[in-house]
Amino acid sequence: MYYFWVPFLPMLGIIVPLLTNKLNRSTCALATAILPGLALCLIILELSDVFAGQVFSQSIEWIPQLGLALSFRLDGLSALFSLLILGIGLLVILYARYYLSEKDNMGRFYSYLIMFMTAMLGIVMSNNMLQLWFYWELTSISSFLLIGFWSHNSDARKGARMALTVTGAGGLALLAGIILLGQVVGSYELDVVLNSGELVQQHPYYLAILSLFLIGAFTKSAQFPFHFWLPHAMAAPTPVSAYLHSATMVKAGIFLLARFYPVLAGTEVWFIVVSLTGLFTLLLGAYSALFKHDLKGLLAYSTISHLGLIVLLLGLNTELAAIAAVFHIMNHAIFKASLFMAAGIIDHESGSRDMRKLNGLWKYMPITATLAMVASASMAGVPLLNGFLSKEMFFTETLGQSILGSMSWLIPVLSTIAAAFAVAYSLRFIHDVFFNGEPRGLTKTPHEPPRYMRVPVEILVAICLLVGIFPNYTIGPLLESASLAVLNHPLPEYSLSLWHGFNIPLLMSGLAIVGGLAIYLNRKPLFKFEGLFPEIDAKVEFEGFIQTCVKWAQKINAKLETGSLQRYAFLLCFFALLLIAPPLFDLDTTRGSLPGLPINGAVIVAAILLIAGSLATVIWSHYRLIALLMLSLVGLVVSITFAYFSAPDLALTQLSVEIVTVILLLLALYFFPQETPTSKSRPSHFVRDMAVAALIGCIIGSICFALMTHPLDSISEFFLANAKTGGGGTNVVNVILVDFRGFDTFGEITVLGIAALGIHKLIARMRLSMRTKDHDGRFWAKDKYPVLLSVVSQSLLPLFLLISAYIFMRGHNLPGGGFIAGLITSIALIQQYLAHGVDWMTKRVSVSYHFMIAIGLTTAGLTGLGSWIFGRPFLTTWFEYVSLPWIGKFELTSALVFDLGVYFTVIGATLLILASLGKFTTTERLTVGER
């Protein structure tokens, strides 16, 4: 099970080149090659089992609930791709050692290259679709870095950006497709997904899944209409083009099609869309390649065309076509990588890639020329070379197709035409570069490259020949196991031999070669004809498109984000309304079956007070003091309501909070204008807000009414039954707070503490002037601290503290508890502040309120942790009844200590807020002159 290490070895290898960058260049290259080399060995070790048809998979769970796992598999298809990625990768490392100049940062280049290698291995070996997607995006990012490696070059930057945008967008589509597919199948593991073909194809989501996957695959593999990014990616250093844009990354899209072939292929939509896209790309690429003067440009369009060929094969409805596709993936990777490397050598040793300047190089670099000619012959599909074999298989499969109905004969005809163009551009590559007169206007005299720069090309060309002559011995088993993985069931009969007798495919090959020759010989009129069309620069078009998108986005954004909080708040309420209203339409009647309580006079009076108070708050909202008074009236009636409906704890809390809130708001009002300026909002906004508010009120009221009158299953019975036995208290509300839902309470007092600290910080640097007169021009009262109030409040303080202690102690069994006691104590202290002033209090209260919050939270937290000592879950209550002489039997409980923490936090937070603000009115305030 060594294969599990394969994706990790190169991952570790990402840092190796960075570490060895300072050493000499050959050492750096060698060190970089070690870990990928080791990974290649591991794959080779597993090959015999893979050839035997075994599929390995292994996973480490991460978040099973989300279907996330680290999961790798090794089957024929992954083995084939891994060999290509690691094998060609190693050759590219060797090649780049000689290609990169002294100026280039070699460590950084290798690091990106290995990162890309890791990503590709991850794609081909992933057994989990989400993980596959992660690696898929990683290839886009590392390819962005590699294309833009020469970042001083504007073309490189633009090309990199274009490639990232197109493949990245495709990646997002793929993610959507993967999630849909995962939802349909119920698993993200490939083992499961690959065997659910029928389920997926009959599902209504099938079309959506297929389109999203195809967008992902076509963007990555440069299929029409997304092909335009690939030629511009040629601004990358040539080793990158050889590796990413011929052998590996652009094959990722094809890998995706092959990998999901058992799940997605087999329907009419698949055949038509995939084969037509492939066919069109095949023709377009082959035709365009002929007219490129740039060597790499020609190879780029040729790559597009060959990718189209493979896609077309995957879209033909025979199993042999899929086998031919796998075969051509290998062959194309091998001959195209060697051609790119040869083009790189020519560029490197002659200083140009322009075929109008490069002529007659045969004299200067005969060995490289020979190698390049063999490789391009393979590209053209000349017998005895690997390209010929897969092309023959391709021709065989185009015959006898029925996917286009009566128009199916077009497929072999168009394929032959495309093949003729392939022959023509291959001829051009050979003849224009190596013969055709003398070089024109080159900056340096061409010569053979360093010995080892040629080695990778030699190896690849040798493979072309070996595979071309002895297919069965060289790649037979690999092809078989990879095809098995694509088709997911036993393979049909097929023959890999070189000679199948005189038949139609051979005739098509012959026609293509003759046609190619004819096209090349007549190239001059063809070039002239092509010159009639205005040249479209994809970069300009693309930039224009992006600019338009940005403009639209800015327009929409400007519409949505106006910077007006009023508008946002309105939109929030409006959409909340849209979301909560529809479910109510399903409820038959608002009034449920429960009998209501009888109405009495007191309730009517309270209701009138509530409504009148709320209404008055709104009507007089401009007169802020009056609005505040009306608001406090409402708060008072609310606390009475709680008391009336059997909630004494709530009533006590509401009442004390009410007092604190009103004091706080009065204090704050001191710093605000006393009246709101007359409304400047438009009348239409006024009506709009009123309508939304009224509608939400109606809905909330209806829900409230329905909730009260419909029978309800509540979990409250549990609390009532267990409060005494489990929590040791008879006041169920308090037991819930300190015991059953103690963790909630702990969280809430923490929030309280944080809010208080936040407020303290907000106040700390505030620069706000204070008025000396009220709104009507009267000065504030001169006698700041009325004697009567100070005397009375001072004498009341012990009584207050006694009451709060009493309320606190009885809280577990009778209405009361830490929250209420804390609030009562706070009010008592605030009263002292009001009566004596902040300075007076500061002298007398030595404890800091921050400290008090900290003490409270620590006490509560430690009580919770304490239960761990006894092996119980966090915040389990302990209680015991103790008898003491004279006092009698009483209860000791850990909940009381927790409640003490609540008590301290509430006091600390409340007083920190009010005292900070109060302090602001005395010593720290600015003395700004008033009008």
Added chain:
Amino acid sequence: MELIYAVCVGFMTSCGIFLMLRGHTFTLVIGLTLLSYAVNLFLFASGGLTIGAPAVLNGSDIYADPLPQALVLTAIVIGFAMTAFAVILAMRGRADLGSDHVDGTEPFDRLAPEDKS
């Protein structure tokens, strides 16, 4: 009884939301407070209305639902912290921006003719 209660809750919600949609911070804080009263009453009522039977165990058969009460109790305290934070934030905004409008400045008034001069 339930009907009256629900009407009150709905009305208070409307008033609260309307005030929250106004343009000045102090009004907004008042609206927020009013809305939190309404929300607390609403949550409290989700356990049904009971008269004269607090959830203090004393051997009787009927008790008010203690769970909404416990939730509302902490909601009241947290609501206080939130109101306090909002009002102090409004003060700070007024101190730093010189305006107590929620957007930091009074919006340009297209309707009042005297502003056009």
